[in-house]
Amino acid sequence: MSFNLQNSIRENVKALKPYSSARDEYVSDGSEMIFLDANENPFENGVNRYPDPQQRSLKAVLADQKGIHAENILLGNGSDEVLDLLFRAFCEPHVDKVISLPPTYGMYKVLAAINTIENKEIQLTKAFQPDVQKILDVTDDTSKILFLCSPNNPTGNSFSEESIVALLKKFSGLVVIDEAYIDFAANESWVARLHDFPNLIVTQTLSKAYGMAGIRLGICMASKEIIAVLNKIKPPYNVNGLTQLKALERVLATKTVADEVKHILYEREQLIIELRQISFIETIYPTDANFVLVKVDDADKRYQQLLKKGIVIRNRSTQPLCENTLRLTIGTASENEKLIKTLNEITNE
Numbered sequence: 001m002s003f004n005l006q007n008s009i010r011e012n013v014k015a016l017k018p019y020s021s022a023r024d025e026y027v028s029d030g031s032e033m034i035f036l037d038a039n040e041n042p043f044e045n046g047v048n049r050y051p052d053p054q055q056r057s058l059k060a061v062l063a064d065q066k067g068i069h070a071e072n073i074l075l076g077n078g079s080d081e082v083l084d085l086l087f088r089a090f091c092e093p094h095v096d097k098v099i100s101l102p103p104t105y106g107m108y109k110v111l112a113a114i115n116t117i118e119n120k121e122i123q124l125t126k127a128f129q130p131d132v133q134k135i136l137d138v139t140d141d142t143s144k145i146l147f148l149c150s151p152n153n154p155t156g157n158s159f160s161e162e163s164i165v166a167l168l169k170k171f172s173g174l175v176v177i178d179e180a181y182i183d184f185a186a187n188e189s190w191v192a193r194l195h196d197f198p199n200l201i202v203t204q205t206l207s208k209a210y211g212m213a214g215i216r217l218g219i220c221m222a223s224k225e226i227i228a229v230l231n232k233i234k235p236p237y238n239v240n241g242l243t244q245l246k247a248l249e250r251v252l253a254t255k256t257v258a259d260e261v262k263h264i265l266y267e268r269e270q271l272i273i274e275l276r277q278i279s280f281i282e283t284i285y286p287t288d289a290n291f292v293l294v295k296v297d298d299a300d301k302r303y304q305q306l307l308k309k310g311i312v313i314r315n316r317s318t319q320p321l322c323e324n325t326l327r328l329t330i331g332t333a334s335e336n337e338k339l340i341k342t343l344n345e346i347t348n349e
C-alpha cells in the first residue's frame with residue numbers, strides 16, 4: 001500500500017463546491033474602491049470589514065520564514081481547528097480510523113470521538129518512541145491519519161528521525177507531525193522535508209513559543225494538493241482580523257521571540273539542575289519542550305500540596321507509562337524559584 005491523496009479524500013468533500021464569500025470573489029488590489037458587496041456596516045472602526053479569508057499578508061511572511069510557498073500553508077483558529085479539518089476532509093465517520101500514540105496530546109482522541117472515527121492507540125515504547133512495527137501491523141486501508149506529536153506532550157522528548165522516516169515511507173495514510181513545541185527543540189522542523197514525503201503534514205502553533213495562546217492561530221503545512229482540500233472545507237473567515245493583525249506583528253518580531261525562547265531554554269536548564277536536588281523526584285525525563293515531566297513518589301499528594309500553596313501544575317498520572325508523573329511548565333525565573341522553594345517546603349510534609 002502506498003499513499004494516494006485522491007483515495008484519501010472523503011467522497012462528499014471531493015464532490016463539494018465550496019462556499020464563495022464576498023471577499024473570495026473580489027480581491028482588492030489596494031486601489032480605492034467602494035465595497036458594497038458584503039453587507040458590512042460602512043462606518044470604519046478598524047474591524048467593520050470581513051477579514052481576508054486567505055490571510056495573505058500573514059501567510060507571505062510565514063512562507064518566507066519557513067522556506068515554503070503560501071500555497072503550502074493553511075491557517076486555523078488554533079491547531080485544534082486545523083486538526084479537526086483534517087478529520088473532516090479525510091476520515092469517513094463510522095468507517096475510517098486514525099492512529100495515535102499515547103501517552104500523548106489528548107485532542108487527537110477527543111476529535112476522533114467528535115467525528116465518530118475510531119482512534120487506534122498504540123502505546124509508545126518505554127523510551128517514549130513510536131513502536132513502528134506495531135503501528136504498521138494495525139494499519140489497513142481505513143487507517144487515514146497517524147498522529148506523531150514531536151516533541152511529544154506530555155513526555156517532552158522528540159521522536160527519532162529514523163522512526164519518523166520509516167513511518168512516512170511505510171504508513172499508507174497521512175502522517176501528521178504536531179510540532180507545537182518545535183521552537184524549543186534541538187532538531188529542526190520536518191517542514192524542510194515536505195518535498196520528500198507527499199503524505200507529510202506538519203502542524204505548528206503561535207500558542208507556545210510565540211506567546212500568543214490567546215489569539216488562537218494554528219499553522220498547517222503540507223503539499224499544495226493537501227492544502228487545497230482543506231481550503232475547500234474551512235469556514236471562510238476562520239481566522240479573525242484581530243488575530244491576523246496580532247500574529248503578523250508577532251511573527252515579524254523575530255528577535256523578541258528568539259530572545260524569549262532562549263530565556264525559557266536557559267530557565268529550563270536551571271530548573272532541571274534544581275529539580276535534581278528534590279528528594280521525592282525520582283526521574284526527570286529529557287525534554288525538548290517548554291515543560292518537563294517528572295516522576296515522583298506520590299503524584300496526587302504532591303499535586304495537592306503545590307495547589308494549596310498556589311502553584312498549579314499538571315498531574316499526568318492517568319496516562320499510560322506516566323504513573324506518578326507531574327508536568328511542569330517552565331515559567332519566569334521568579335516563578336521557577338518559587339516552585340523550587342515550595343517543592344523543598346513540601347518535601348517532608
Ligand SMILES: *Cc1c(COP(=O)(O)O)cnc(C)c1O
Binds near residue numbers: 080207208217
Ligand atoms: C498546546 C498544544 C497545541 C496547541 O494547540 P492550539 O490549538 O494551537 O493552541 C497543539 N498540539 C500540542 C501537542 C500541544 O501541546
